[in-house]
Amino acid sequence: xxxxxxxxxxFHSDASGFYGDFGGAFIPEMLYANVEELRNNYxxxxxxxxxxxxxxxxxxxxxxxxxxxYEAGNLSKRYGARIFLKREDLNHTGxxxxxxxxxxxxxxxxxxxxxxxxxxxxxxxxVATATVCALMQMECIVYMGSVDMERQAPNVARMRMLGAKxxxxxxxxxxxxxxxxxxxxxxxxxxxxxxYIIGSVVGPHPYPDLVARLQAxxxxxxxxxLLSETGNPNPDYVIACVGGGSNAAGAxxxxxxxxxxxxxxxxxxxxxxxSGKTAASLVVGKKGIIHGCLTSLMQTEDGQIVEPHSIxxxxxxxxxxxxxxxxxxxxxxxxYSITDNEAIKAxxxxxxxxxxxxxxxxxxxxxxxxxxxxxxTDKVVVNLSGRGDKDLSTYMxxxxxx
Amino acid sequence: MKxxxxxxxxxxxxxxxxxxxxxYPSLDSTMSIISLLEKHGAGLIEVGMPFSDPLADGPVIQxxxxxxxxxxxNTDLLFEQLKSLRTVSxxxxxxxxxLNPVLQYGMEKFLSMASSCGIDGLILxxxxxxVYESQYISLFEKHEIYPIFLITPQTKQERIxxxxxxxxxxxxxxxxxxxxxxxxGFNKDHLAYFERLAxxxxxxxxxxxxxxxxxxxxxxxxxxxxxAIVGSAFIKNLNEKTEDxxxxxxxxxxxxxxx
Ligand SMILES: Cc1ncc(COP(=O)(O)O)c(C=O)c1O
Numbered sequence: 001x002x003x004x005x006x007x008x009x010x011f012h013s014d015a016s017g018f019y020g021d022f023g024g025a026f027i028p029e030m031l032y033a034n035v036e037e038l039r040n041n042y043x044x045x046x047x048x049x050x051x052x053x054x055x056x057x058x059x060x061x062x063x064x065x066x067x068x069x070y071e072a073g074n075l076s077k078r079y080g081a082r083i084f085l086k087r088e089d090l091n092h093t094g095x096x097x098x099x100x101x102x103x104x105x106x107x108x109x110x111x112x113x114x115x116x117x118x119x120x121x122x123x124x125x126x127v128a129t130a131t132v133c134a135l136m137q138m139e140c141i142v143y144m145g146s147v148d149m150e151r152q153a154p155n156v157a158r159m160r161m162l163g164a165k166x167x168x169x170x171x172x173x174x175x176x177x178x179x180x181x182x183x184x185x186x187x188x189x190x191x192x193x194x195x196y197i198i199g200s201v202v203g204p205h206p207y208p209d210l211v212a213r214l215q216a217x218x219x220x221x222x223x224x225x226l227l228s229e230t231g232n233p234n235p236d237y238v239i240a241c242v243g244g245g246s247n248a249a250g251a252x253x254x255x256x257x258x259x260x261x262x263x264x265x266x267x268x269x270x271x272x273x274x275s276g277k278t279a280a281s282l283v284v285g286k287k288g289i290i291h292g293c294l295t296s297l298m299q300t301e302d303g304q305i306v307e308p309h310s311i312x313x314x315x316x317x318x319x320x321x322x323x324x325x326x327x328x329x330x331x332x333x334x335x336y337s338i339t340d341n342e343a344i345k346a347x348x349x350x351x352x353x354x355x356x357x358x359x360x361x362x363x364x365x366x367x368x369x370x371x372x373x374x375x376x377t378d379k380v381v382v383n384l385s386g387r388g389d390k391d392l393s394t395y396m397x398x399x400x401x402x
Numbered sequence: 403m404k405x406x407x408x409x410x411x412x413x414x415x416x417x418x419x420x421x422x423x424x425x426y427p428s429l430d431s432t433m434s435i436i437s438l439l440e441k442h443g444a445g446l447i448e449v450g451m452p453f454s455d456p457l458a459d460g461p462v463i464q465x466x467x468x469x470x471x472x473x474x475x476n477t478d479l480l481f482e483q484l485k486s487l488r489t490v491s492x493x494x495x496x497x498x499x500x501l502n503p504v505l506q507y508g509m510e511k512f513l514s515m516a517s518s519c520g521i522d523g524l525i526l527x528x529x530x531x532x533v534y535e536s537q538y539i540s541l542f543e544k545h546e547i548y549p550i551f552l553i554t555p556q557t558k559q560e561r562i563x564x565x566x567x568x569x570x571x572x573x574x575x576x577x578x579x580x581x582x583x584x585x586x587g588f589n590k591d592h593l594a595y596f597e598r599l600a601x602x603x604x605x606x607x608x609x610x611x612x613x614x615x616x617x618x619x620x621x622x623x624x625x626x627x628x629x630a631i632v633g634s635a636f637i638k639n640l641n642e643k644t645e646d647x648x649x650x651x652x653x654x655x656x657x658x659x660x661x
Contacts, residue, residue, distance in 0.1 A: 025530060030552070033558075184457045289502040290502075
């Protein structure tokens, strides 16, 4: 029965990296050799016993997995349902991002690469990359928009302490999109020595699939934990925030083919979807190409990419992973747009009710709770993608103005 | 015979191919730049269509694109400007840009407009040849727009032949894997690569671009290929303050001509 649904796998990418209408690898020839090398090798390498042994061991002893699935009593009472928090914030470095970087640095090593580059928005992916590079003694360069370097200053300091070089991206809105442009340019200019660790399920094939597979450990653990906690591996809802969509991809992955599990993503609406200051790509975007990927993209009528806005640096991206564009189009998952203010409110609520300060990105997922009509028997898993230390300066400003 | 084929008929054509960004330095400079280039020794012109996120370009073309967009350049306007192209000039002209603005405009409409302006070819570096082959080949043929593909030093021999088989007019070899406007000049790795290309049996004439900024690098490329492509160096020297944009001086210098 299960193998039958698994065989069809309508929500996984095909050989060319397409999820339905979305995905692919729209890259200039200057990137072809690098991307081809990765595409030809990633499945075999990450599927190998050798890789899995190292990966699992590091996830357990270095990252601190499995992360707890915590049934949040106070929050459950408030929303009248059983609410479980998947504590990705308790990973080493404080977010889910490290699941991906551990895997990709191991992969880069197998490919014989000596130099690692990455882009980062909130700085969590940059820190996770710098951390694993320090561990494995690899050179590490992180591109970060200069606006983000300011609003996520603690993470810039952490990356530097870990020995990474942080290079400011000074073009466009000086945020995640621009940092990604710079990282891609670096890769074009360093076609042999370098592996580019993309931090989300975006970019050209095979990245969306590679990163989703490395984050899939999240839903694998949720299933096992729910089974032992409740007797059933499947919840009624899984909720996650979506920037590029990697924590959501990981939290959804093993539920994609189980239609009874409702999957919900939270995009950043910024100041509102019709304010012109938003990052809700699925709502205001149209099919287009960003960073080598055909997806839902915020753009002008003339096909120029529009600068996004979100209070949360990690969701401040005008595109979205092709998996999510596909899940949205096929209605397999539902996406809410959460404003800056709704996210802030949810961040304070979690801090005050459960004693957990979430990242601003994560707060977008939490803000979905009050929009759902929940039954007391509903089991709801919220993927707590990261902790809020990096956002304290933003939170302090709000506290002071209260 | 088509303009591009005629231009590159013999191997020693020594064609100078100049790239510039439409809408830079000013919104309506496109046609003047084309005329000046033709008059001062260019054999082929690549008109760059500015894009907000030019991820294969270095600082010079990034900046010219940003200013061009700020000036208000867009696809409709460019075609409007190019409408008069064939009444004033017979120089071969190809358009170059990123795929997304073309897709938003509509591939068929784009090719048809380009064709009606007398455009000869189209270079879309982020259009994968596999996608071109499966979706667009017949549209390009119908509108008689030549598709031109890029190869790099990392492109395997088998793929070079594949890209050559799809290209028409010429095959565009970038001298090194880099963004535009990188290091200028060539070392022995470049020369070995050019040597390899020169001895590869290609269907198309070869043009080499990236890293050409002066007469010396131009002459080096002419030893191996039918033409040389100059972009960033030209744009860097565009001078808005003079009526001729500084183009005659730049071209004379590039061609080592003393007027
Ligand atoms: C804590 C946290 N959650 C979520 C995100 C968004 O990324 P993604 O959508 O790939 O999970 C980020 C990105 O920086 C993050 O730091």
